[in-house]
Amino acid sequence: xxxQFFGNYLLRRQLVTPQxxxxxxxxxxxxxxxxxxxxxxxxxxxAEQVEKAHIEQQRTDKRIGDVMVEMNFLTREQVEELFKxxxxxHLLLGQALVDKGYMTNAGFESAINSYKAENSxxxxxxxxxxxxxxxxxxxxxYKFDADIRSDYIRSYISMLFKNLIRxxxxxxxxxxxxxxxxxxxxxxxxxxxxxxNMSTMIYGDDSVMVELASRFSGEALDDYDEYTQACVxxxxxxxxxxxxxxxxxxxxxxxxxxxxCCYETFDMVGLSRACVIPVNxxxxxxxxxxxx
Amino acid sequence: MKIMICDDxxxxxxxxxxxxxxxxxxxxxxxxxxxxxxxxxxxxxxxxLVFMDIIMPEKSGVDALSEIINFDKKARVVMASSVGTQxxxxxxxxxxxxxxxxxxIENEDVAKIISKAKED
Numbered sequence: 001x002x003x004q005f006f007g008n009y010l011l012r013r014q015l016v017t018p019q020x021x022x023x024x025x026x027x028x029x030x031x032x033x034x035x036x037x038x039x040x041x042x043x044x045x046x047a048e049q050v051e052k053a054h055i056e057q058q059r060t061d062k063r064i065g066d067v068m069v070e071m072n073f074l075t076r077e078q079v080e081e082l083f084k085x086x087x088x089x090h091l092l093l094g095q096a097l098v099d100k101g102y103m104t105n106a107g108f109e110s111a112i113n114s115y116k117a118e119n120s121x122x123x124x125x126x127x128x129x130x131x132x133x134x135x136x137x138x139x140x141x142y143k144f145d146a147d148i149r150s151d152y153i154r155s156y157i158s159m160l161f162k163n164l165i166r167x168x169x170x171x172x173x174x175x176x177x178x179x180x181x182x183x184x185x186x187x188x189x190x191x192x193x194x195x196x197n198m199s200t201m202i203y204g205d206d207s208v209m210v211e212l213a214s215r216f217s218g219e220a221l222d223d224y225d226e227y228t229q230a231c232v233x234x235x236x237x238x239x240x241x242x243x244x245x246x247x248x249x250x251x252x253x254x255x256x257x258x259x260x261c262c263y264e265t266f267d268m269v270g271l272s273r274a275c276v277i278p279v280n281x282x283x284x285x286x287x288x289x290x291x292x
Numbered sequence: 293m294k295i296m297i298c299d300d301x302x303x304x305x306x307x308x309x310x311x312x313x314x315x316x317x318x319x320x321x322x323x324x325x326x327x328x329x330x331x332x333x334x335x336x337x338x339x340x341l342v343f344m345d346i347i348m349p350e351k352s353g354v355d356a357l358s359e360i361i362n363f364d365k366k367a368r369v370v371m372a373s374s375v376g377t378q379x380x381x382x383x384x385x386x387x388x389x390x391x392x393x394x395x396x397i398e399n400e401d402v403a404k405i406i407s408k409a410k411e412d
Contacts (some may be wrong), residue, residue, distance in 0.1 A: 167396075217303060230303035237301075237347070238395055241374020248377040257375055259300060259349040 001161050002126050003089035005137045007173035009115045016102055022282035024096035025171035028089070031096045035064050038082040039074065040109045041091055041123075047106035049073050088126060089170065134158040142177055142277075149292050152196065153275055155250075156243055156290055163239045164279065168215045175278040175285070184287070186224060187266040188232045190240055195253030199271065201289035202236055208284035233260040293410065294337065296322040298330040298353070299345040299372070307397060308343055315403035327351025331359045334367070341409045343393065343402070346373040346380065354387050361388040368412070370405055372397065 007025060010016045016024070036050035045053075045068070057067045065079040074082075094112065097103040103111070116122070119140045125133045138157050144150035164172060187203045204212065206224040213231035214221045221228050237260055244255040268274060274291040293316055297308045305323055312319050322337050324330040328351045330344060342360070346353035353371055360367045368390040373380055376394040384392050391405050 227302055230301045234301050234303050238374045241376070241395060244375045245377050248379065254377065254379050255375070257347050259347055 001134050001137060001158075001165070002121075003093050003170065004161060004165075004173055005141055006090045006112070006115055007093060008141070008175065010097075010111060011173060013111065013114075015107065015111055016097060018280065020097065020100070020102045021173060022171065022280075024093055024100060024102065025173070026282050027100075028092040028096040028171075031092050031099065033085075033091055033095050035068065035079065035082060036105060037091055037095050037098070037108070038085055039068070039078075040105065041088075041112070042082060042085075043123075044078060044082075045073055047104070047109040050105050090126070131158065134161070141174065152198075152247075152292055153290055155246065156200075157277060159243045159246055160239060160277070160288060163235075163242060167235060167238070168212065169281070172279050172281045172286075175280050178276050178278060182268050184266050184268055185264065187263040188229060188236055188260060189263065189266070190233075190236050190260045191258040192240060192244065192255050193258060194255040195247070195251075196255070196292065199274075199289070199291040200236060200240055201266070201291075202232055202286065203266070203289070204286045205284060208281075208286055211281075211283040212286055229262045233262065236260060293318070293341065293406070294320045294322065294339040295406070296324060296330065296333060296337065296339040296342045298324040298327070298342060298348075298356070300325055300348045301345070304345065304395075304397070308402070311397060311399040311402035312343075312406065314399050315406045319406075327353055327356030330356045331363075334360045335363060338364075340368065341390075341406065342367065342369040344369050344371055346371055346375070346384070354383055357384070357387045357389060368409055 007021050011018060011021055039045040040047055040050060053064060053068050053071060053073060056071060057064050060067065068074045069076055069079060094108040098105055098108060119136065121136065135154055135158065138154050144153055184203045186206060186209050187201055189199060189201045192198045192200065209224050209232055210221050210228055213228040216235045217231045237257065240257050244257060247253050247255055271291045274289050277288040279286050279288065295312055297305050299305050299308065309321055312321055322333055322339055324333050326348045334342065344353045344357060357369050357371065360369055370391045370393055371384040371389045372393040372395060374395040381392055393401055
């Protein structure tokens with residue numbers, strides 16, 4: 001989830017364009033992490049040292065690890081340790097942006113350090129990647145009030161992003177919460193009752209809903225029809241079910257899900273406390289609504 | 293084996309059919325889109341095994357299960373839900389469920405249940 005929020009940070013700071021971010025998020029799974037990015041992330045080298053090593057490597061035609069050892073930038077043990085590092089998503093994103101020429105190593109180093117500092121996030125927070133980090137990222141990003149309602153909304157969003165990564169794909173960046181227009185189109189809705197009452201929705205343009213359904217079902221779908229709606233409905237049902245299990249386990253609150261409904265258009269006027277969470281995928285913006 | 297799949301989602305019914313066909317290519321499959329249809333079709337078709345969603349319009353899966361068990365005490369009805377809480381499990385067991393299937397449905401889990409039902 002850190003990768004997705006960091007992606008949004010790059011957008012907000014206009015360090016990359018939405019198209020560049022989408023492209024990098026899409027190709028990052030096939031990206032090989034280079035030693036320089038790993039060393040910068042571990043705080044062992046500066047971007048300047050990495051650039052010097054790369055220039056030296058081109059001159060000598062040796063492996064980059066050997067060059068860094070010969071230049072006394074790293075020890076042999078440090079090189080071996082770095083190669084054992086599991087590639088974190090945000091590093092793969094950074095590498096993809098550098099490989100495409102959209103950012104320099106120095107630009108990436110500066111951006112990641114600024115983002116970590118602004119959000120009081122340490123390297124161990126990122127490597128732990130636990131619920132505490134998810135809550136911190138969500139709280140810093142959405143600025144909800146400190147009340148019970150916001151607690152539930154934060155838990156809902158945390159589960160939503162995990163489920164998007166699990167069932168749809170990690171190539172998204174969350175956008176700031178917005179006030180929805182009054183009339184929304186292509187709406188899939190599910191109410192939740194029991195220990196608390198809430199309404200949840202997904203909506204988006206035809207092509208976005210079709211792609212969302214295609215990714216969830218693993219089928220190539222072309223039209224926004226009854227079957228596509230059924231796919232999106234089931235994603236919402238699945239996500240809400242997992243949220244209900246989480247709330248039952250964490251807070252001892254039992255929730256029941258109601259059958260989903262689909263609307264061609266829906267008037268949001270009656271939902272005064274609705275919170276709209278747009279998420280930007282490479283195929284367009286998917287909107288999630290939580291009314292609590 | 294005659295197997296009934298009951299879910300209001302045509303997407304889930306398709307996935308379930310694929311899972312059942314993979315586990316038992318010779319199975320005869322009957323479909324129902326809500327709890328009311330499930331009770332009616334159970335009475336007319338007498339399937340050997342039922343996969344029943346819990347959250348459905350018209351009549352919930354748990355209500356349909358109760359009616360089916362009233363009709364046939366030996367009915368084997370597997371309840372499927374995305375909400376795998378202790379409370380839901382308890383309700384399903386009390387109502388006489390044969391087993392519980394947590395969504396998203398995995399083909400392997402469906403195969404295990406079919407295999408168990410064949411041995412029983």
